[in-house]
Amino acid sequence: MNPQIFKQVDDYISGLLATEDAVLKDTIALMCKEGLPQHSISASQGKFLQVLMTACNARRVLELGTLGGYSTIWLARAIPEKGKLITIEAEPHHANIAKQNIANAGLSNIVECRNGKAIDVLQELVESNAEPFDFIFIDADKPPYAEYFELALKLSRKGTIIVCDNVIREGKVLDKNINDEKVKGVQRLNELLGKCNDITATILQTVGAKEYDGMAIAVVTQ
Ligand code: SAH
Ligand code: DHB
Numbered sequence: 001m002n003p004q005i006f007k008q009v010d011d012y013i014s015g016l017l018a019t020e021d022a023v024l025k026d027t028i029a030l031m032c033k034e035g036l037p038q039h040s041i042s043a044s045q046g047k048f049l050q051v052l053m054t055a056c057n058a059r060r061v062l063e064l065g066t067l068g069g070y071s072t073i074w075l076a077r078a079i080p081e082k083g084k085l086i087t088i089e090a091e092p093h094h095a096n097i098a099k100q101n102i103a104n105a106g107l108s109n110i111v112e113c114r115n116g117k118a119i120d121v122l123q124e125l126v127e128s129n130a131e132p133f134d135f136i137f138i139d140a141d142k143p144p145y146a147e148y149f150e151l152a153l154k155l156s157r158k159g160t161i162i163v164c165d166n167v168i169r170e171g172k173v174l175d176k177n178i179n180d181e182k183v184k185g186v187q188r189l190n191e192l193l194g195k196c197n198d199i200t201a202t203i204l205q206t207v208g209a210k211e212y213d214g215m216a217i218a219v220v221t222q
């Protein structure tokens with residue numbers, strides 16, 4: 001099969017169901033201009049997250065890894081009035097660009113950008129007995145993914161949905177002897193998902209506008 005088919009079909013899906021408006025296009029344009037990495041989710045993946053959020057009635061949302069705010073805008077747009085999204089970004093330049101994009105989207109009232117390391121902010125939230133989140137999107141650095149997931153569970157309640165991006169890494173997760181900390185991090189997470197009794201989870205392979213990868217989806221069951 002022609003590998004271009006995956007991108008063409010993704011464009012077909014986005015064209016029908018996940019069209020980018022000027023705000024999302026401007027977000028990507030500013031990120032390019034400022035030299036940010038091209039690691040944002042795709043439009044159809046943004047819509048996929050919105051569908052999951054709608055299914056679980058998400059109004060309190062937590063995101064790890066803001067980058068330029070592209071995924072943040074998709075998430076925040078699916079939050080009803082009076083909801084809240086906390087997004088964590090370690091890189092000050094990324095956080096700065098994200099804040100501009102979120103303001104341009106008119107979402108600064110519901111989005112709180114925290115500039116810091118995800119592990120520290122998660123621990124702070126746990127220690128301050130933060131109200132549980134309805135939906136958590138893990139998309140920061142890959143090596144501590146399993147630690148992020150454990151902390152995300154502490155910030156969850158029965159029914160919370162936790163999604164983790166980039167857990168297949170072009171199939172590199174199959175290599176048990178790999179020497180790549182990003183791949184080793186997601187391998188540890190995937191094994192944890194298989195052992196954890198408090199969730200029901202699966203992984204969807206993702207192809208399309210972005211490189212071949214996968215998203216883990218877990219629902220907290222107790
Ligand atoms: N969710 C974004 C993409 C995130 S890319 C989107 O789809 O639009 C991963 C981001 O995680 C990068 O911006 C990187 O700077 C950030 N990051 C890396 N290490 C981090 C850490 N320890 N804590 C929080 N963010 C981190
Ligand atoms: C990387 C990070 C991401 O969040 C992503 O979607 C793709 C790649 C990376 O750090 O390699």
Ligand code: MG
Nearest residue numbers: 039139165166
């Ligand atoms: Mg990602």
